[in-house]
Amino acid sequence: MIVRRLSPFNLVSIALGLTFLYLPIAILIVYSFNDSRLVSVWGGWSLRWYRALLEDSAMLEAAFVSLRVAMLSATLATVLGTLAALALVRAGRFRGRLAFSAMVYAPLVMPEVIIGLSLLLLFVAADFSRGFWTTALAHTTLTMCFVTVIVQSRLLDFDRSLEEAAMDLGCPPLRTFFTVTLPLIAPAIVSGWMLAFTLSLDDLVIASFTTGPGATTLPIRIYSEVRLGVKPEINAICTLMIATVALIVVVASLLSKRYSSTQERRAALGGPPM
Amino acid sequence: MPDRQLSDAESAIPGRPPPLVRFASVSRRFGPVTAVDSVSLDIARGEFCALLGPSGCGKTTLLRMLAGFERPDEGRVLLDGEDITDVPPHRRAVNMMFQNYALFPHLTVEANVAFGLRQENMPAAEIRPRVADMLASLRLDGLEKRKPAQLSGGQRQRVALARALVKRPKVFLLDEPLAALDKKLRSETQFELRELQRKLGMTFIVVTHDQEEAMSMADRIAVMNRGSIVQVAPPRDVYEHPISRWIAEFIGEINLFEGVIDSTGPSGTWVDTPAAGRVHTPNEVPARKGDNAFVAVRPEKVLLAPFDSDPGAYNSASGTLVDVAYLGDTSVCRIKLDRGGFMRATITNARRRGGEPVAPGAHVALRWEPDSALVLVR
Ligand SMILES: Nc1ncnc2c1ncn2[C@@H]1O[C@H](COP(=O)(O)OP(=O)(O)O)[C@@H](O)[C@H]1O
Numbered sequence: 305m306i307v308r309r310l311s312p313f314n315l316v317s318i319a320l321g322l323t324f325l326y327l328p329i330a331i332l333i334v335y336s337f338n339d340s341r342l343v344s345v346w347g348g349w350s351l352r353w354y355r356a357l358l359e360d361s362a363m364l365e366a367a368f369v370s371l372r373v374a375m376l377s378a379t380l381a382t383v384l385g386t387l388a389a390l391a392l393v394r395a396g397r398f399r400g401r402l403a404f405s406a407m408v409y410a411p412l413v414m415p416e417v418i419i420g421l422s423l424l425l426l427f428v429a430a431d432f433s434r435g436f437w438t439t440a441l442a443h444t445t446l447t448m449c450f451v452t453v454i455v456q457s458r459l460l461d462f463d464r465s466l467e468e469a470a471m472d473l474g475c476p477p478l479r480t481f482f483t484v485t486l487p488l489i490a491p492a493i494v495s496g497w498m499l500a501f502t503l504s505l506d507d508l509v510i511a512s513f514t515t516g517p518g519a520t521t522l523p524i525r526i527y528s529e530v531r532l533g534v535k536p537e538i539n540a541i542c543t544l545m546i547a548t549v550a551l552i553v554v555v556a557s558l559l560s561k562r563y564s565s566t567q568e569r570r571a572a573l574g575g576p577p578m
Numbered sequence: 579m580p581d582r583q584l585s586d587a588e589s590a591i592p593g594r595p596p597p598l599v600r601f602a603s604v605s606r607r608f609g610p611v612t613a614v615d616s617v618s619l620d621i622a623r624g625e626f627c628a629l630l631g632p633s634g635c636g637k638t639t640l641l642r643m644l645a646g647f648e649r650p651d652e653g654r655v656l657l658d659g660e661d662i663t664d665v666p667p668h669r670r671a672v673n674m675m676f677q678n679y680a681l682f683p684h685l686t687v688e689a690n691v692a693f694g695l696r697q698e699n700m701p702a703a704e705i706r707p708r709v710a711d712m713l714a715s716l717r718l719d720g721l722e723k724r725k726p727a728q729l730s731g732g733q734r735q736r737v738a739l740a741r742a743l744v745k746r747p748k749v750f751l752l753d754e755p756l757a758a759l760d761k762k763l764r765s766e767t768q769f770e771l772r773e774l775q776r777k778l779g780m781t782f783i784v785v786t787h788d789q790e791e792a793m794s795m796a797d798r799i800a801v802m803n804r805g806s807i808v809q810v811a812p813p814r815d816v817y818e819h820p821i822s823r824w825i826a827e828f829i830g831e832i833n834l835f836e837g838v839i840d841s842t843g844p845s846g847t848w849v850d851t852p853a854a855g856r857v858h859t860p861n862e863v864p865a866r867k868g869d870n871a872f873v874a875v876r877p878e879k880v881l882l883a884p885f886d887s888d889p890g891a892y893n894s895a896s897g898t899l900v901d902v903a904y905l906g907d908t909s910v911c912r913i914k915l916d917r918g919g920f921m922r923a924t925i926t927n928a929r930r931r932g933g934e935p936v937a938p939g940a941h942v943a944l945r946w947e948p949d950s951a952l953v954l955v956r
């Protein structure tokens with residue numbers, strides 16, 4: 305690693321950039337430990353808002369809904385997104401490939417309001433009662449393309465001769481997929497799942513279109529509380545969310561680092577074929 | 579072009595063992611490119627056969643048709659008398675060593691080698707000793723728990739060998755097996771592969787673009803050019819009796835003189851060449867008086883002699899020595915011929931101080947025995 309002395313200009317621009325990005329978050333975190341009831345007055349360190357949070361059953365309920373939605377939609381999106389990536393990379397040139405790829409990637413560029421609105425119209429037209437399931441489905445639609453992007457790039461530099469070698473050694477195609485292909489693209493799939501999870505966790509716009517009574521997600525809950533005035537408890541719950549997301553991001557980047565250095569492939573994946 | 583060994587129905591002759599592998603007029607096209615163009619080739623049991631040709635001539639495609647990864651557009655592939663054209667790769671009793679080895683990066687050396695046996699549902703108690711034997715015989719013991727990324731190039735190559743050989747295939751296919759090794763290791767491995775093949779009595783088909791590699795290992799070389807097999811013969815014959823100008827130039831160094839056929843018959847051919855005069859060669863060619871032809875002489879068969887010495891029964895030309903490249907074991911001399919053109923002669927440096935007239939600028943005679951030259955009409 306080359307350590308270079310930074311010029312004053314670079315130092316200033318880095319400092320400004322970091323401040324711009326992280327100062328609001330830092331303030332939020334610090335104020336979540338504020339002892340004062342007033343958001344803008346510092347009253348010393350305390351955990352009282354975290355304790356208050358434990359008694360706020362509506363907030364806890366919303367957090368639980370959000371976690372369930374994120375888990376379910378991330379899992380669905382991972383399965384669908386991986387299949388879509390496989391189709392795009394492996395199926396060659398099938399009829400409608402261009403249209404398929406455009407459809408898969410549409411949510412990437414579509415304004416969320418439009419996705420939310422169109423899903424709302426769909427659910428109304430199909431006479432679905434809105435709530436947990438519709439939100440999970442909507443989040444699957446939103447996050448699937450992110451999984452596809454990640455898995456597709458891994459598949460594109462996947463060495464096909466590994467699969468041929470497996471078949472050459474007597475392994476049928478389907479088993480080859482599970483014993484060779486899947487273990488080798490697993491890091492991308494896991495990163496895709498994590499990205500989908502965090503995206504679902506912090507979505508406000510689509511959820512507010514597609515959810516219904518009894519399935520209020522955390523961002524919606526927070527947003528509606530904030531409209532009545534910022535309570536210090538909100539800072540506490542947001543700090544917890546930031547911690548969760550940060551943890552996932554760290555794990556995902558560690559995973560991808562670990563797997564990209566081919567030195568460290570997990571021995572556990574080398575179990576006997578099924 | 580059909581060769582004696584190919585176009586036959588010889589395998590049908592009673593008493594002669596049928597070939598283990600038969601390519602019967604196979605073709606494979608990729609869009610506008612014809613990678614393999616109506617190739618027929620028989621390979622006998624226990625043979626070490628090399629597919630030799632320049633890069634892009636279709637060697638790998640031909641090999642992959644036998645492994646099952648390419649389906650021929652035309653023709654059939656037979657293994658041990660059985661038509662395997664439509665058999666998927668995982669049900670063929672052939673194994674292949676890939677050009678980049680294709681070791682499973684997520685598996686240990688041991689698991690890589692055991693992979694093929696696991697597919698046969700062999701009990702673990704039987705797999706373990708077989709894998710251990712294989713690893714030991716290829717000097718890989720002690721590396722069982724390593725991942726491919728933690729091995730040297732030579733070790734990886736041996737793991738790839740072990741992984742395929744442990745399956746005891748009917749035919750073992752090697753795609754450029756030595757291309758990724760450095761020069762010294764390559765020549766050692768050539769002999770090891772040859773020895774391994776003899777010891778196992780297995781049929782090997784190796785693809786290579788390196789003629790030295792093919793010559794040093796194979797019993798028989800199939801020379802390929804642009805999707806076709808142009809000659810199939812033992813290494814010595816391919817070198818000494820190439821059947822076309824292209825083969826002669828592809829394999830080793832050669833001097834070519836343009837000329838016109840004067841007469842040809844069982845006693846040999848006389849060719850009139852502007853550069854070397856009237857030249858006699860021992861081979862008869864399908865040509866008539868007046869046809870254009872090339873006389874081919876390998877540089878190591880050309881002798882340098884003092885300019886005014888008596889040529890005797892030798893063919894001869896004369897010229898001026900332009901330069902001498904000293905290569906240690908041999909020196910390569912380049913001679914500008916008096917009657918136009920250049921010629922190369924290789925002289926061995928058997929003595930520390932040879933008495934040869936090898937100073938650049940010297941006027942020399944070039945001699946070669948009639949037996950050493952060859953006339954080529956294609
Ligand atoms: N999968 C493929 N798709 C398109 N063209 C191919 C494919 N495989 C081989 N070719 C073409 O077929 C020709 C022969 O290739 P190959 O058999 O790999 O040659 P070699 O192994 O002799 O270098 C080349 O022109 C190559 O570009």
Ligand SMILES: [Mg+2]
Nearest residue numbers: 634637638754
């Ligand atoms: Mg090749």
